[in-house]
Structure formats: structure tokens, C-alpha cells
Amino acid sequence: MEKTDFKKRVKEFKKEFPSLKEKVLLKDHTAWRMGGPAKYFLEIKNKDELEKAIISAKKINLPFFVLGGGSNILVSDKGFRGLIIKINNLGFEVEEKNGKMEILAGAGLSLGSLSAKLLKAQAGGMEWSSSIPGSLGGAVFGNAGAFGSCLSDSAEWIEALEVKNKKCAFKKYFKKNCAFSYRSSVFKKKAPNIIIFSVCLSLEKSKEGEISKKMKGYADFRKKRHPLDFPSAGSVFKNYYKPIKNKKLVLQFPELENFNQKKEIPAGWLIEKSGLKGKRFGKAQISEKHCNFFINLGGAKAKDMRALIKFAQKKVEKDFGIELMEEIIYLP
Numbered sequence: 001m002e003k004t005d006f007k008k009r010v011k012e013f014k015k016e017f018p019s020l021k022e023k024v025l026l027k028d029h030t031a032w033r034m035g036g037p038a039k040y041f042l043e044i045k046n047k048d049e050l051e052k053a054i055i056s057a058k059k060i061n062l063p064f065f066v067l068g069g070g071s072n073i074l075v076s077d078k079g080f081r082g083l084i085i086k087i088n089n090l091g092f093e094v095e096e097k098n099g100k101m102e103i104l105a106g107a108g109l110s111l112g113s114l115s116a117k118l119l120k121a122q123a124g125g126m127e128w129s130s131s132i133p134g135s136l137g138g139a140v141f142g143n144a145g146a147f148g149s150c151l152s153d154s155a156e157w158i159e160a161l162e163v164k165n166k167k168c169a170f171k172k173y174f175k176k177n178c179a180f181s182y183r184s185s186v187f188k189k190k191a192p193n194i195i196i197f198s199v200c201l202s203l204e205k206s207k208e209g210e211i212s213k214k215m216k217g218y219a220d221f222r223k224k225r226h227p228l229d230f231p232s233a234g235s236v237f238k239n240y241y242k243p244i245k246n247k248k249l250v251l252q253f254p255e256l257e258n259f260n261q262k263k264e265i266p267a268g269w270l271i272e273k274s275g276l277k278g279k280r281f282g283k284a285q286i287s288e289k290h291c292n293f294f295i296n297l298g299g300a301k302a303k304d305m306r307a308l309i310k311f312a313q314k315k316v317e318k319d320f321g322i323e324l325m326e327e328i329i330y331l332p
């Protein structure tokens with residue numbers, strides 16, 4: 001496309017979306033408090049707006065990225081030369097059906113506010129998510145989980161916009177078509193081409209007291225174990241789900257026998273045993289409290305955080321022969 005033609009189309013795009021913002025600092029929209037400006041930034045509340053925005057962006061070849069709560073992304077210091085679409089569908093409806101609580105919730109709801117609404121509705125089953133930052137859409141995307149539960153346990157179907165070339169259409173994805181697995185889903189595999197708009201959850205009728213007791217227990221656990229005083233993105237790496245058979249390593253680290261039996265080796269443990277507790281690049285640091293949390297000590301550069309992540313990955317590979325996979329998403 002000619003430059004003048006592109007400029008003309010961008011002008012039209014801006015006219016079509018008067019609420020479009022420009023040069024929005026992404027560090028103000030991420031839990032890590034890092035990241036440069038987004039060229040364009042658009043908040044979306046309804047399906048029509050979403051469909052129109054994607055079609056228009058596609059027409060002018062403008063790359064787009066869907067932002068939830070920004071709690072699982074590392075944005076480059078240079079920012080993103082495209083369109084950020086922030087899903088702001090905050091809908092919430094409850095219906096009791098055959099003894100179950102059916103919840104239809106907007107993808108833009110934060111897990112915290114969703115939990116408050118579920119508590120009021122006395123719907124149990126999502127308590128594990130109450131102190132996780134981020135949006136419901138982001139939680140579906142990465143099949144977020146904690147304390148032995150995950151989003152896919154309660155998901156019934158997801159309404160999402162499927163983007164194909166210059167066309168798009170809303171589609172219902174029933175659970176069996178969501179390819180949910182550990183921190184993954186069809187939405188993640190096909191990103192950014194399926195945009196989650198609303199989520200149907202099937203929960204149990206419960207009691208306010210029971211729900212809030214569980215929520216408090218989980219929040220207390222997090223306060224004790226996680227470095228919540230510093231900006232982070234939660235766990236940087238996925239845990240490792242295969243046994244380590246190297247006899248020398250098992251002799252050196254007897255805890256491995258226990259992990260091997262459970263077939264789950266915590267990424268934080270691997271990083272700690274690789275001697276990286278407290279390792280720093282600039283203002284980016286591997287937390288001393290929990291080594292799978294990489295914290296921003298204040299004014300950290302995304303460049304340093306990314307280098308620290310890659311450094312930890314290489315060191316664990318050298319020491320344990322394991323390639324840790326990131327849970328976080330890089331933008332771009």
C-alpha cells in the first residue's frame with residue numbers, strides 16, 4: 001500500500017473510532033510496569049465495535065494485539081507499532097439451571113471483580129482465581145490455574161471473534177473445541193486470530209461464608225509465598241511435567257525423587273537450584289522469595305527483564321538439561 005494511501009486510511013480509521021487513543025504508554029497497562037508506547041489503543045465494549053475495528057485494521061494492514069489486564073505480558077521498551085485492542089466487556093448474568101449456576105461473564109471483567117460478583121451470587125468453584133490479577137479473557141487464553149484447579153474446569157463455552165484474512169465472525173467454542181491444556185488453549189495456539197468476548201461458566205450453588213473462607217485462604221497463601229510488594233507477571237515459566245532421570249542429579253538433589261513421583265518439577269525450584277536466587281540485570285531481579293517470579297525493582301527495562309529470562313532459561317538447561325518454557329507472552 002502507498003504511504004499516502006495508508007495515511008488516508010488511518011485518517012478514516014480514526015474518524016470511525018473517535019475514542020481511539022494514540023501513543024499510549026503500555027507500562028501503565030501492564031502488571032510488570034514496563035513497556036513503551038502503543039501507536040494506537042482502542043477500548044472495546046461491544047461485539048459490533050470489535051468486529052468493525054478488526055476489519056478496519058485488517059484493511060490497512062495494521063497489526064493488532066488483544067490486551068486483557070496486562071498481567072502476563074512483557075512489552076518491549078520500544079512499544080508496539082500497531083493497534084492495541086482492550087476488551088472491556090464487563091457483563092455479568094447469572095441463571096440457575098438444573099441445580100447448577102450458569103454464569104455469562106464478559107471477557108474484560110477482572111478476576112477480582114468476577115470473584116466479588118460470584119461471592120454475592122453464592123456461586124462456588126472459582127475461588128482459586130480470586131487473587132489472580134488479569135481479566136477473564138486472559139485467564140481463558142492461558143487456561144489460568146492455581147491450587148489444583150484451572151479455568152477449563154468451569155468453562156462451558158466461549159464466545160469469540162474468529163478472524164480469517166479480511167473476514168471475521170463470532171463463534172461459540174464449546175469446551176471440547178477449546179483445546180485446553182496446561183496454560184494453553186486454542187485461543188493461544190491461534191493468537192491473535194480468536195478474540196474472546198464472553199465466557200459461560202458452570203458453577204455450584206454455595207454459601208457466601210464458605211466462598212469467602214476459601215478466597216481468604218488462597219490470598220493468605222499468596223501473601224506468604226509470593227513477592228507481592230513488587231511488580232511482576234506471576235510465574236514467568238511453566239513448571240516441568242516430566243521426571244528427571246539423571247542419577248547424579250537425583251543424588252545431588254534428593255527432593256527430585258518426590259518431584260519425579262508427582263511428575264511435576266517446579267520451575268522456581270529449578271531456577272533456585274541453578275543458583276539464580278536474587279540474580280539481577282539492572283532493575284530486573286529474580287525474586288529471593290519465589291524464584292519463578294521476576295520482579296521490577298523500580299524503573300526496570302523490558303530489555304533487561306527479557307535478558308534475565310533468557311539467562312535463567314540457559315542456566316537451567318545447562319544445569320538440569322531441561323528447557324523451561326515461558327508462561328508469559330512477549331509483545332512484540
Ligand SMILES: Cc1cc2nc3c(=O)[nH]c(=O)nc-3n(C[C@H](O)[C@H](O)[C@H](O)COP(=O)(O)OP(=O)(O)OC[C@H]3O[C@@H](n4cnc5c(N)ncnc54)[C@H](O)[C@@H]3O)c2cc1C
Pocket residue numbers: 031065066067068069070071072073087107132133134135136137138139140141142143144145146187191192194195196197232233234235329
Ligand atoms: C502476582 C501475579 C500472580 C499470578 N498468579 C497466577 C496464577 O496463580 N495462575 C495463573 O495461571 N496465572 C497467574 N498470573 C498470571 C496472569 O495473571 C494470568 O495468566 C491472567 O489470566 C492473564 O490475564 P490478563 O488479562 O492479564 O492477560 P494479558 O496479560 O493482558 O494477556 C495475556 C495473553 O492473553 C491474550 N488475551 C487477553 N485477553 C484476551 C481476549 N479477550 N481474547 C484473546 N486473547 C486475549 C493476550 O493477547 C496475551 O497474549 C499471575 C500474575 C501476577 C502478576
